[in-house]
Each structure stands twice: as C-alpha cells, then as structure tokens.
Amino acid sequence: MSKHPVLAALVLTLLGDCSGQFAKALEPEPGAVFVRLVDTGAGLCCVIKTDNDTAIVYDTGHWNASGFRALQGVKDLFPTTHPVTLMVLSHSDSDHLGGATRILEEYAVQEVVHSGLEPVSQTSINTLRAISNEPDCDDINLHYYDFPEGTFTYGDTKVTFLCGWHTPPEDWPLTSDGERFNAGSICIRVEFAGKSILLCGDAVGRHLNSPAGTNIATEKYLCDRADEFPIASDVIVAPHHGANNGSSERFIELVDPDWVVFSAGHDHQHPTAAAAERYLSSGVPISQMLRTDRGDDEPGGFEWDEGSEPGHVDPPGDDDVDLLVRPNGELLVDYRYVDFLDSPSEVRAEIIDGVEVLEVVRAHPSRNVPAWVLEAESKSPEEIEALDRVPAREGASRTYAGSPSSSLKCHERRCARPGLLRRLFGCRARCR
Numbered sequence: 001m002s003k004h005p006v007l008a009a010l011v012l013t014l015l016g017d018c019s020g021q022f023a024k025a026l027e028p029e030p031g032a033v034f035v036r037l038v039d040t041g042a043g044l045c046c047v048i049k050t051d052n053d054t055a056i057v058y059d060t061g062h063w064n065a066s067g068f069r070a071l072q073g074v075k076d077l078f079p080t081t082h083p084v085t086l087m088v089l090s091h092s093d094s095d096h097l098g099g100a101t102r103i104l105e106e107y108a109v110q111e112v113v114h115s116g117l118e119p120v121s122q123t124s125i126n127t128l129r130a131i132s133n134e135p136d137c138d139d140i141n142l143h144y145y146d147f148p149e150g151t152f153t154y155g156d157t158k159v160t161f162l163c164g165w166h167t168p169p170e171d172w173p174l175t176s177d178g179e180r181f182n183a184g185s186i187c188i189r190v191e192f193a194g195k196s197i198l199l200c201g202d203a204v205g206r207h208l209n210s211p212a213g214t215n216i217a218t219e220k221y222l223c224d225r226a227d228e229f230p231i232a233s234d235v236i237v238a239p240h241h242g243a244n245n246g247s248s249e250r251f252i253e254l255v256d257p258d259w260v261v262f263s264a265g266h267d268h269q270h271p272t273a274a275a276a277e278r279y280l281s282s283g284v285p286i287s288q289m290l291r292t293d294r295g296d297d298e299p300g301g302f303e304w305d306e307g308s309e310p311g312h313v314d315p316p317g318d319d320d321v322d323l324l325v326r327p328n329g330e331l332l333v334d335y336r337y338v339d340f341l342d343s344p345s346e347v348r349a350e351i352i353d354g355v356e357v358l359e360v361v362r363a364h365p366s367r368n369v370p371a372w373v374l375e376a377e378s379k380s381p382e383e384i385e386a387l388d389r390v391p392a393r394e395g396a397s398r399t400y401a402g403s404p405s406s407s408l409k410c411h412e413r414r415c416a417r418p419g420l421l422r423r424l425f426g427c428r429a430r431c432r
C-alpha cells in the first residue's frame with residue numbers, strides 16, 4: 001500500500017487506469033448537434049449548434065451581468081463573424097431576454113421569433129428596439145404574424161415550432177398577467193438522428209396548488225395535439241425552471257424524457273421538489289436530472305434539495321449543461337467541465353513535507369482566466385502551510401481550495417471516489 005494513496009490514485013488515473021482515461025468534456029463535433037444550456041442564474045438560455053453549423057439561440061437568459069453571460073454562451077460556440085440564423089424568445093419575461101440586445105449588437109441575427117414582447121420592463125423595451133434595428137433580420141412578432149407552426153430544417157436538424165402566442169387563448173384558466181405571459185411561451189422541439197430535446201420557456205401546465213392529474217393551458221395544448229406534433233423527447237428542459245405550475249403529470253407522461261434539465265438559479269426556489277418528484281416518479285433516474293444551480297440552497301422549503309449545500313448561494317456561470325447528439329444517435333448529456341482543463345499535464349502532485357498536494361490549473365468558472373488551485377486531503381494547519389510553500393504559477397490567479405468550493409461540488413450522493421479526488425475531478429463519471 002502506498003504511503004501516499006492519493007498520489008498513487010492520481011498517478012493510476014493519469015496512466016489511464018480505472019477503465020479509461022479522463023472522461024472528455026463534451027465538445028461540438030463535425031456533423032453532430034451540440035446544445036448548451038447556459039447557466040445565467042435564474043433564467044433560461046440555450047445555444048444550439050446544428051449538424052451543419054447553424055447557430056440557433058433559444059432565450060437569452062437572465063439580465064444579471066447586463067446579459068453578458070448569454071452573449072458569452074454564444075461566443076463560446078460561435079465567433080462573432082458567424083451569423084445567428086434563428087433566435088427564439090419564448091416570451092416577454094426578462095429572465096429570458098436578458099442577453100438579447102448584446103447578442104443582437106455583436107452578431108448578425110437573421111431571424112427572430114418572439115411573442116410580441118409586451119413592453120413591461122426596460123429589458124423588453126430595449127429588446128424590441130434592438131430587434132427592429134437589426135439589419136436584414138426577419139422579425140416574426142406574433143403580435144402581427146401567425147405562429148410559424150411546423151418543422152424547419154437546418155442541415156439534418158429539425159426544429160419544430162409547437163406552439164406560441166402573443167396572447168394565449170382567452171378560455172384558458174389563467175389567473176394573472178404573469179401567468180398569461182408565461183402560458184404564451186413559444187415551445188420548440190429540436191430533433192437530430194432520432195434524438196430530441198424539448199424547450200418550453202415558462203409554459204404553464206397546472207396551478208401551484210392543483211391536485212394531482214391537473215393538466216391545463218400550454219401543457220394541455222401540447223398534449224392534446226401530440227399525435228400530430230409529437231412532444232416525446234429524450235431531453236426536456238423543464239418548463240418554467242422547474243416551478244410547480246409546470247411539468248404536469250400528463251405532460252411528463254407524454255414527453256417521457258430520459259433526461260431533465262432545470263435551468264434555475266438562486267431565486268424563486270426553483271427547481272421545486274414537487275416538480276422534480278413528478279419526473280422521478282415517472283422513472284427519470286436522479287443521475288439524469290441536472291440543474292444549472294448545483295448546490296443551491298434557498299430558504300422556504302419548496303426547492304428541490306438534491307445536492308444542496310446548506311446556505312449555498314449558487315452563482316451564475318458555473319453549471320452550464322451540455323448535450324451532444326452524434327450522427328449515429330448517441331446522446332451524451334453532462335455538466336460542462338469548466339472546473340479543470342482536460343489535459344492531465346495540468347495536474348501535478350507533489351509531496352511537501354510529507355503532505356500530498358495536488359495542483360490543478362482550471363478555468364475560472366465565471367471569468368475566462370486560469371485559476372490555480374491547490375488541494376490537500378484535510379485542512380490541517382500543517383497542510384495549509386505546505387500549500388503555502390508551493391511556488392505560484394505564472395499567469396494564473398492563485399486560489400487555495402481549502403474547502404470544497406462551489407465549483408468543486410459533488411452532486412451525487414453515492415460516490416466511490418475518495419474525498420480529495422472527488423473534489424478535484426468531480427464525482428460523476430470522470431472515470432466510468
């Protein structure tokens with residue numbers, strides 16, 4: 001037995017033991033479809049790169065950081081010289097429009113489909129203005145145009161417009177303006193190589209206190225027409241960030257997802273335990289339910305507590321979720337690896353005064369600069385002292401991860417990895 005089990009384990013991992021190498025971060029591949037749910041905090045932003053390299057943006061996230069986070073999400077996948085062929089803004093709430101003006105400023109956006117954006121906030125006023133000022137852009141405003149129902153193809157990627165309204169039907173049992181705006185959400189289904197993802201904005205399917213079995217408004221509309229316009233999907237981005245007024249049972253049954261992504265942040269107690277439970281009881285494994293607010297802990301008792309760390313305020317930017325669909329139909333879903341660079345050479349183990357120290361250079365979760373992280377098994381004064389003696393790396397900000405930080409979270413309860421490696425490499429399938 002090595003005197004230094006952590007180091008031994010690391011070396012074994014670097015040599016490719018434990019059934020393989022480091023699991024690779026998901027990345028766009030030629031001929032494949034790549035989708036990124038950008039962690040903008042309590043908002044929704046989805047960037048799609050189709051098999052023929054078309055850029056599609058569905059919603060543009062929260063207005064925090066002046067919308068730059070959504071812009072960065074697009075920039076991470078497309079240079080600004082690349083046109084955005086289609087932008088869909090599901091509805092008029094600012095947590096879905098936050099980065100629209102930034103993206104319109106920096107990219108040539110060729111087509112925008114939006115609900116007509118009641119100017120209820122400065123964000124929506126600015127967005128309307130930016131769309132109308134965008135040169136050579138088709139402005140499909142549902143206030144003036146019929147909903148473009150049906151399927152459009154980009155390469156072999158199909159985008160089906162399922163529903164969307166400027167004003168949802170009057171006979172829907174909606175109880176407030178806010179709910180009306182949400183219920184009109186433009187819903188689309190993206191399909192490639194037999195795999196599909198459903199995006200529903202803040203669609204409404206029930207009321208907060210509805211009895212089990214309730215299925216109303218947007219979700220009922222989608223369910224009622226599912227024979228003609230299928231909604232069954234491998235991946236669903238849960239309506240309304242996992243709020244309890246969406247994800248009704250009938251809707252979940254017809255969508256029948258294998259994966260659920262909650263685009264949530266530290267606000268509104270999203271995703272709710274009630275919505276998460278409905279997906280779980282429909283058979284979605286807990287390991288295939290991802291959230292852009294990993295570790296978040298909000299007071300109030302409604303938030304789903306899976307993976308939450310007491311008192312943790314989850315920041316935007318550290319929990320993007322990536323999907324890759326290969327032409328052979330293989331579907332991969334995982335959190336974006338922003339924590340660590342992929343190259344094993346970026347990890348160095350040292351023994352300093354008998355203390356095992358691991359050095360990692362990783363991308364800073366919210367800024368594109370390398371951060372330099374030192375870890376030791378426990379936080380004894382001797383170990384902290386030993387960490388201090390490691391010379392700083394040039395060009396990187398120096399960070400001591402004396403305790404698991406928000407970006408080093410473990411979200412799976414049953415994890416075979418020892419503490420240190422788990423914190424360093426994440427517990428999920430670095431080494432399947």
Ligand SMILES: [Zn+2]
Pocket residue numbers: 043044093095096201202240241
């Ligand atoms: Zn929303």
